[in-house]
Amino acid sequence: MCGIMGYIGQQHTQEILTNGLKKLEYRGYDSVGVAIHDGEAVQVTKAEGRLDNLASRLEDAPLQGSIGIGHTRWATHGRPSDENSHPHTDSEETEFAVVHNGIIENYIELKQELVAEGATFTSETDSEVIAHLLTKLYDGDVVSTIQKVVEKLDGAYALGVVSRHTPGKLYAVRQASPLIIGSGNGENFISSDIPAVLEHTRDVYILEDGEMAVLTEESISLMDVRTGNSISRDLFRVDWDMEQAEKNGFDHFMLKEIFEQPKALEKTMAGRVDKETNEVDFPELAWTEEQVAKWDKVHIVACGTAYHAGLLGKAAIEELTRTPVDVEVASEFRYRNPIVNENTLVIAVSQSGETADTLAALRQSKELGAKTLSITNVVGSSISREADDVILTLAGPEIAVASTKAYTTQVLSFYLLGIYLAQKKKQITPEQNAQYMAALQEVPEQMEEILFHNDEIKEYGESIKDAKSVFFLGRGIDTAVALEGSLKLKEISYIHSEAYAAGELKHGTLALIEEGTPIISLLTQEKLYDKMLGNIKEVSARGANVLGVTMRGNVKVTQYVDETCFIPETYSLFTPLLSVLPLQLISYYTSLALGNDVDKPRNLAKSVTVE
Structure with a gap:
C-alpha cells in the first residue's frame, strides 16, 4: 500500500525524496515523512496528511544531507497522525530510521518483548518494532543486524533503512512487497515503483522476495538477506515515455x-x-x-x-x-x-x-x-x-x-x-x-x-451528484459491466451504489427503489432486450429515473427510459469495451461535481500489497 523512496548521492536529497513521493502518493496519502542523514545524525520530519503538509514543515526547517529515505502512508495499523507517520526511529538518538510497506503479522509479540526490555514506543504502528529491533540487535555491522531483524519478522515488508553508524550507505530489503533499485551516475535510488525514479534513471534492479540491497553513491550490492550470498543480476532498462x-x-x-x-x-x-x-x-x-x-x-x-x-x-x-x-x-x-x-x-x-x-x-x-x-x-x-x-x-x-x-x-x-x-x-x-x-x-x-462526444454523459454525471443511492442493472455480460460501473462510482464519488443482475430485482432489491432513484441500465445484448425492458418498466413504475446504455439503432429503448446513451454497434461479445466508457465518465464527472479528489479517493490506494 504505502510508497517508499530513498536516495544516496550528491544532489539535494530533500528535494529528490519529496519529488519521488509525489509520484508515489497514489499508493497512500494518510501521512508522509522523510529521514535524512547529514553526515553526523539522522534528522526526521513527518506530517499527517498529504505531501503539502510535509513541504510546509521542510520549508520552515529544511534538512541537509546526501542520503535519505521517505514514505507516503496508507494507514493499516494506527490512525493517520504525525506519530504514526514514517520514517520510524528507535530512540531520541536515532541510531536507525526505517520506512516500511507491508504488515508485520507478529508485531504485537515483538512489541511486548521490546517494551519489557525498556523500549519506549511513540506510535501505534507495526512498523516501529523494526526500528527498535535494529537498535537492540545492532552488532557493529548494519548488514548482519538487518539479517537478524528479518529472521524475527513474519509478514510482508519492503524496507528502506538509514543508520547513524554508516553515513555513506542506504539499505533496502524486500519480502512480499514491491521494491526496486534505481542505478544512476554517482547516485542511486530505492522506490516502491518505477515512475518515482524515471526523472533520474531508466536503469533498475527489481528486488525479489528475500533479497537485500546495499547502496552507496557509486555501487549497488545485491544479496540474499538470509545467507548474505551475493546476487548477480542484469539491470532492467525502462522504456516508458516520461510523458506517460x-x-x-x-x-x-x-x-x-x-x-x-x-x-x-x-x-x-x-x-x-x-x-x-x-x-x-x-x-x-x-x-x-x-x-x-x-x-x-x-x-x-x-x-x-x-x-x-x-x-x-x-x-x-x-x-x-x-x-x-x-x-x-x-x-x-x-x-x-x-x-x-x-x-x-x-x-x-x-x-x-x-x-x-x-x-x-x-x-x-x-x-x-x-x-x-x-x-x-x-x-x-x-x-x-x-x-x-x-x-x-x-x-x-x-x-x-x-x-x-x-x-x-x-x-x-x-x-x-x-x-x-x-x-x-x-x-x-x-x-x-x-x-x-x-x-x-x-x-x-x-x-x-x-x-469525444461526451457532453450528455457529463451532464448526467453532474445530475446525480446528490443521489442517496444509484443502481446499475444488466443481464448476461452486461451484469459484469454494471459491477464495474458501480465500483467506479462508489470509489470516487462516495455515493452508495450497487449493481445487480436485472432478473434479481424482484428478489428484494426492488424494495430500495423510490421516487427519483437513478438507475443505469445496460442493454447491449440484443437477445436480452425484451427481458431488460421488462425490468426497466418495473423500476420506472416505482418512480426511478432510468438511463439506458445501448447500441446505436436500438431506438425502441427510448420509449422506456428517461435518458439514453448510445454506443457504436459491435459484435455482442465485445460490447463491454465500449459500454464501460460512459460509466467511467459518469463516475468521473459525478466526483468532480462533488468536489472530490478524483485521482486519490479517500481510504484507498492503487496497489493492494497487504491482505
Missing part, C-alpha cells in the same frame, strides 16, 4: 487515462495479431495444441476491478472454447481447498502485479500443479515473474487509483486469449475468426467516438 506519467494537459490522471484507452488497446493488440492470417498469436505463450487440449478447466483469480475483467474473461473463454471457467475473488480462493490440478489453467489478473491475495492464490495454484498465466500491466512485477507465462497489457503507467485503461486492456487480453485458445482447440472457423478480429480492430476508433 504526467497529466499531459488533462485536469486529472483519471480523465487522461480514460482518453488513453484507444491507444492502450491498439498497443495491447499490436504484435499479437498475425498480419497475413489475421489470427491471434501470442509469441510469449507458444502453447501447443496438445497442451491446451489437456486443460479441462480454467480458474480466474483476481480482486476488485480485475475480478470484473475476469468475469468477462469467463464469458469469452466459455463461449469461444466451451471450456468451463470459474472466477473467484483471490482472497476467498486462497482460503479454501480449490479443485486445481495439472489439468487446470489458472489465470491471475492484477494491474500492478503485486496484489497480495492474487499473488498468494497464484502460488497456491502452482503448488497444486496447475499451469499458471498472469495478466498484468507491470513488467517485472511479482505476479508476472512467478507465473509460468505472462500476458502484459501494455496500458502504460496508470496513476489514478480508480482503474480505467488497465481494466479495458485486461478485458481485451481475455478476448484475445479466448480466440487464441479456440484456435488451438480448432473450435473456431476462419470466417468466425475474421469476424471477431474485424470487430476488435474497430474498437479503438469506436472508443474515440464515445470519448
Whole structure:
C-alpha cells in the first residue's frame, strides 16, 4: 500500500525524496515523512496528511544531507497522525530510521518483548518494532543486524533503512512487497515503483522476495538477506515515455487515462495479431495444441476491478472454447481447498502485479500443479515473474487509483486469449475468426467516438451528484459491466451504489427503489432486450429515473427510459469495451461535481500489497 523512496548521492536529497513521493502518493496519502542523514545524525520530519503538509514543515526547517529515505502512508495499523507517520526511529538518538510497506503479522509479540526490555514506543504502528529491533540487535555491522531483524519478522515488508553508524550507505530489503533499485551516475535510488525514479534513471534492479540491497553513491550490492550470498543480476532498462506519467494537459490522471484507452488497446493488440492470417498469436505463450487440449478447466483469480475483467474473461473463454471457467475473488480462493490440478489453467489478473491475495492464490495454484498465466500491466512485477507465462497489457503507467485503461486492456487480453485458445482447440472457423478480429480492430476508433462526444454523459454525471443511492442493472455480460460501473462510482464519488443482475430485482432489491432513484441500465445484448425492458418498466413504475446504455439503432429503448446513451454497434461479445466508457465518465464527472479528489479517493490506494 504505502510508497517508499530513498536516495544516496550528491544532489539535494530533500528535494529528490519529496519529488519521488509525489509520484508515489497514489499508493497512500494518510501521512508522509522523510529521514535524512547529514553526515553526523539522522534528522526526521513527518506530517499527517498529504505531501503539502510535509513541504510546509521542510520549508520552515529544511534538512541537509546526501542520503535519505521517505514514505507516503496508507494507514493499516494506527490512525493517520504525525506519530504514526514514517520514517520510524528507535530512540531520541536515532541510531536507525526505517520506512516500511507491508504488515508485520507478529508485531504485537515483538512489541511486548521490546517494551519489557525498556523500549519506549511513540506510535501505534507495526512498523516501529523494526526500528527498535535494529537498535537492540545492532552488532557493529548494519548488514548482519538487518539479517537478524528479518529472521524475527513474519509478514510482508519492503524496507528502506538509514543508520547513524554508516553515513555513506542506504539499505533496502524486500519480502512480499514491491521494491526496486534505481542505478544512476554517482547516485542511486530505492522506490516502491518505477515512475518515482524515471526523472533520474531508466536503469533498475527489481528486488525479489528475500533479497537485500546495499547502496552507496557509486555501487549497488545485491544479496540474499538470509545467507548474505551475493546476487548477480542484469539491470532492467525502462522504456516508458516520461510523458506517460504526467497529466499531459488533462485536469486529472483519471480523465487522461480514460482518453488513453484507444491507444492502450491498439498497443495491447499490436504484435499479437498475425498480419497475413489475421489470427491471434501470442509469441510469449507458444502453447501447443496438445497442451491446451489437456486443460479441462480454467480458474480466474483476481480482486476488485480485475475480478470484473475476469468475469468477462469467463464469458469469452466459455463461449469461444466451451471450456468451463470459474472466477473467484483471490482472497476467498486462497482460503479454501480449490479443485486445481495439472489439468487446470489458472489465470491471475492484477494491474500492478503485486496484489497480495492474487499473488498468494497464484502460488497456491502452482503448488497444486496447475499451469499458471498472469495478466498484468507491470513488467517485472511479482505476479508476472512467478507465473509460468505472462500476458502484459501494455496500458502504460496508470496513476489514478480508480482503474480505467488497465481494466479495458485486461478485458481485451481475455478476448484475445479466448480466440487464441479456440484456435488451438480448432473450435473456431476462419470466417468466425475474421469476424471477431474485424470487430476488435474497430474498437479503438469506436472508443474515440464515445470519448469525444461526451457532453450528455457529463451532464448526467453532474445530475446525480446528490443521489442517496444509484443502481446499475444488466443481464448476461452486461451484469459484469454494471459491477464495474458501480465500483467506479462508489470509489470516487462516495455515493452508495450497487449493481445487480436485472432478473434479481424482484428478489428484494426492488424494495430500495423510490421516487427519483437513478438507475443505469445496460442493454447491449440484443437477445436480452425484451427481458431488460421488462425490468426497466418495473423500476420506472416505482418512480426511478432510468438511463439506458445501448447500441446505436436500438431506438425502441427510448420509449422506456428517461435518458439514453448510445454506443457504436459491435459484435455482442465485445460490447463491454465500449459500454464501460460512459460509466467511467459518469463516475468521473459525478466526483468532480462533488468536489472530490478524483485521482486519490479517500481510504484507498492503487496497489493492494497487504491482505
